Amino acid sequence: MILNYGLNINFDIFNLIFKMKSILLIEDDLTYAKIIRIFLEKNGFEVTPCETLKGALLEIQKRPYDLAITDYRLPDGTGMEFLEYCNKNCPQIPVILITNYSDIRTAVRSMKLGAAEYITKPINPDELLLTVRESLTIPEKTQKASPKTGSEPGYFVGKSQRALSLENQISQVAPTDMSVLVLGESGTGKEFISRRIHEKSLRKNGPFVAVDCGALSPDLAASELFGHVKGAFTGAVDNKTGHFEAANQGTLFLDEIGNLSYEVQMKLLRAIQERKIRKVGGNKDVSVDVRIIAATNENLRDTATKGSFREDLFYRINEFTLEAIPLRERREDLREILELFLAQSNSFLGKTVTGFSDEVYRIFENYPWPGNLRELKNVMRRAVLLTGHGVVSVQAIPSELTAPLPSDENTVPIGQNPTASSAVTLRDQFEEQERELILRTLEAVRHNKSQAAKQLKMDRKTLYAKIEKYGIYS
Numbered sequence: 350m351i352l353n354y355g356l357n358i359n360f361d362i363f364n365l366i367f368k369m370k371s372i373l374l375i376e377d378d379l380t381y382a383k384i385i386r387i388f389l390e391k392n393g394f395e396v397t398p399c400e401t402l403k404g405a406l407l408e409i410q411k412r413p414y415d416l417a418i419t420d421y422r423l424p425d426g427t428g429m430e431f432l433e434y435c436n437k438n439c440p441q442i443p444v445i446l447i448t449n450y451s452d453i454r455t456a457v458r459s460m461k462l463g464a465a466e467y468i469t470k471p472i473n474p475d476e477l478l479l480t481v482r483e484s485l486t487i488p489e490k491t492q493k494a495s496p497k498t499g500s501e502p503g504y505f506v507g508k509s510q511r512a513l514s515l516e517n518q519i520s521q522v523a524p525t526d527m528s529v530l531v532l533g534e535s536g537t538g539k540e541f542i543s544r545r546i547h548e549k550s551l552r553k554n555g556p557f558v559a560v561d562c563g564a565l566s567p568d569l570a571a572s573e574l575f576g577h578v579k580g581a582f583t584g585a586v587d588n589k590t591g592h593f594e595a596a597n598q599g600t601l602f603l604d605e606i607g608n609l610s611y612e613v614q615m616k617l618l619r620a621i622q623e624r625k626i627r628k629v630g631g632n633k634d635v636s637v638d639v640r641i642i643a644a645t646n647e648n649l650r651d652t653a654t655k656g657s658f659r660e661d662l663f664y665r666i667n668e669f670t671l672e673a674i675p676l677r678e679r680r681e682d683l684r685e686i687l688e689l690f691l692a693q694s695n696s697f698l699g700k701t702v703t704g705f706s707d708e709v710y711r712i713f714e715n716y717p718w719p720g721n722l723r724e725l726k727n728v729m730r731r732a733v734l735l736t737g738h739g740v741v742s743v744q745a746i747p748s749e750l751t752a753p754l755p756s757d758e759n760t761v762p763i764g765q766n767p768t769a770s771s772a773v774t775l776r777d778q779f780e781e782q783e784r785e786l787i788l789r790t791l792e793a794v795r796h797n798k799s800q801a802a803k804q805l806k807m808d809r810k811t812l813y814a815k816i817e818k819y820g821i822y823s
């Protein structure tokens with residue numbers, strides 16, 4: 350197996366830091382799951398494999414895993430159902446969703462539902478490792494990492510008309526204490542815009558607390574936002590400070606605010622209007638001085654009219670509206686954004702990629718980017734990882750972005766000696782292992798294909814197809 354290159358050199362250090370983090374791996378393709386498991390174990394993680402949604406739901410209740418990785422398509426459900434369960438019942442466990450690139454919209458939806466990250470098939474080992482390590486460093490899922498002071502590194506403004514107008518509005522509203530509602534598709538930078546407002550405001554030396562309301566379990570949302578007193582409910586073993594208090598004299602960013610229950614909306618309205626909160630189970634009010642910035646990618650006005658979002662709260666948080674711009678509507682800014690993400694990825698990964706070929710640039714220009722800046726950043730990071738140095742070529746970007754190219758042009762043929770910077774994927778390694786496994790089984794059963802198929806738990810037709818695919822008898 351060729352799994353020992355790239356970022357692996359640092360794994361001893363990571364071992365020390367992470368002290369055998371436990372991962373629940375939900376993947377029904379057993380051979381593929383085995384390869385991922387062995388790869389992660391070699392890199393110092395403890396992996397428990399699971400083949401079904403039902404099994405995974407039972408397993409996650411047994412022990413506090415540090416991370417879960419789930420395939421989207423499972424025999425008895427989807428990875429999304431698993432994600433939803435985790436959000437409600439164990440929101441502290443980051444979940445990475447594996448999807449096909451063609452399911453990018455699913456991936457984007459998974460991020461909205463609180464997935465820590467998504468990775469697309471075919472999986473690149475370095476990318477998998479990077480994503481796992483990054484997800485394990487997220488401090489707490491409902492509260493995002495929030496620097497208290499200093500401006501957001503690498504905030505990109507842009508030169509397009511719409512970008513300039515947005516920046517102008519940010520500058521105008523920032524010094525006021527108005528509540529701001531930031532609208533926009535997933536990944537367009539709503540949180541970045543909100544941080545920008547905070548940094549340009551008079552509260553910039555106070556905290557910026559970002560809360561992902563989509564990841565708050567309905568039962569615990571009030572306690573997360575307003576805190577609780579010891580003994581308020583089973584499990585409230587200590588007093589807890591809520592996000593409101595934590596944001597005192599600063600800004601509270603409520604992402605995906607449409608996900609809050611009606612009851613919590615009521616408490617939120619009171620907190621904003623009266624500038625007072627009451628902890629769950631408490632009997633006295635606590636004064637708070639917090640500016641609210643909320644974000645949503647749904648039509649909150651519609652939701653308010655239909656009654657599932659309180660109209661009074663909608664008007665209270667919507668004193669000023671900003672619209673984050675989808676990437677496809679700011680193509681003039683693309684080249685500059687690419688350069689920024691390239692520089693960021695180089696510095697993050699310690700690589701020296703200098704640019705991209707004209708062909709890559711053309712592909713980027715023609716692609717609709719449904720996942721917006723986040724998707725672009727992920728694609729760039731992957732491309733930098735695979736390229737290492739020099740110029741990013743088409744081989745380093747997901748084949749789905751390059752519609753006219755056959756997808757297998759993107760990978761190195763099995764048997765060919767790959768270089769460290771080439772697109773060797775877990776799929777390649779999976780196929781290599783599968784070929785070996787089939788060959789060994791055939792030899793063990795003296796080439797009796799029915800027996801081999803039985804042992805390999807595949808039907809004869811599939812076995813024949815694989816024998817042909819791998820050229821076993823040719």
Ligand SMILES: Nc1ncnc2c1ncn2[C@@H]1O[C@H](COP(=O)(O)OP(=O)(O)OP(=O)(O)O)[C@@H](O)[C@H]1O
Nearest residue numbers: 503504505534535536537538539540541722723726
């Ligand atoms: N103005 C910007 N400058 C540089 N990078 C940005 C900018 N806006 C967004 N990004 C990048 O895109 C990623 C997604 O941004 P962000 O989380 O703010 O989007 P979002 O609209 O809040 O997403 P979601 O709807 O999924 O919560 C960020 O991690 C950041 O890397």
